[in-house]
């Protein structure tokens with residue numbers, strides 16, 4: 187079943203929690219609602235589930251309007267961050283619960299719950315009381331309880347929030363496996379960009395009740411619609427540098443320059459914000475800097491080991507427009523011998539550069555090909 191939101195809005199008195207929101211999730215895909223606390227994710231989710239009424243707009247399940255229907259008539263199942271299980275009941279009884287409430291005949295309950303237990307690999311612990319289980323196992327039970335109703339849409343509301351790091355990774359793989367295996371149209375609500383990128387086919391990034399961008403994880407990473415998305419997706423976030431764009435595509439920063447490029451020609455010249463992913467910066471070992479590379483010089487302020495790479499936080503020699511010290515993050519092959527205070531030179535070319543309007547933050551090259559397409 188496909189899901190569409192058309193101009194969906196919600197106000198609580200004077201508070202506009204969600205502004206005219208347009209979303210599309212194709213059948214069998216997982217849509218992520220991603221954004222910081224208070225951006226309107228939960229409100230959007232509640233309107234889709236029918237727990238909150240919309241103030242305006244339409245919600246469509248496979249083209250059928252549902253915004254006026256009560257939750258029970260929408261056939262949506264929800265998985266909550268706190269599992270919401272009956273602790274004194276067994277795994278079997280928790281999963282069977284929605285069927286029992288509907289008065290489903292016993293043999294049918296046994297068959298359906300049995301299949302779900304097998305699917306979730308819970309058949310070995312069907313008789314255990316859920317309070318004795320780990321957080322990850324409890325969340326699998328609540329997923330089972332959601333699936334047993336054969337819902338048209340399944341909603342995961344911060345499902346991994348209360349889990350340890352290793353259980354998080356395990357369950358996120360498990361949810362993705364089930365979602366693909368069952369072809370479930372799903373919505374994942376999360377504030378964690380790593381989670382959304384790992385699990386979702388399409389992500390809606392929200393801020394202050396407004397949709398910032400709807401796209402695949404790759405699109406959001408390579409071609410962020412604005413500086414908010416650029417800095418929300420990716421860790422460390424994209425570096426943003428003030429620069430001046432000439433009409434021929436030449437780009438100039440405080441102490442760096444890039445030659446004209448076709449990709450930048452045609453844009454209106456003037457002040458811009460240049461966005462650079464940390465892995466697009468290369469450590470230069472000698473005095474090179476020709477061959478079309480721009481060079482940022484500075485000192486290592488902090489180094490973080492990440493196994494096969496090091497993240498360097500570099501304080502640049504050239505100050506920012508207001509005279510304040512500027513920092514960039516660089517993701518370089520590790521382990522590097524560099525220490526705090528060491529001088530470094532970082533080079534970059536224009537191939538992975540994003541350009542943003544310095545006032546509105548909007549991407550000036552929204553139609554540019556993805557980095558992966560350009561490389562192909």
Ligand SMILES: Nc1ncnc2c1ncn2[C@@H]1O[C@H](COP(=O)(O)OP(=O)(O)OP(=O)(O)O)[C@@H](O)[C@H]1O
Pocket residue numbers: 198201202203221222223224225226227228229230377
């Ligand atoms: N029942 C309510 N009454 C008044 N304001 C509300 C209500 N529910 C949410 N809001 C407001 O609407 C905005 C969006 O809240 P919402 O809970 O949807 O954000 P969120 O992205 O889910 O945040 P979180 O991750 O913290 O739950 C916030 O400003 C919030 O204070």
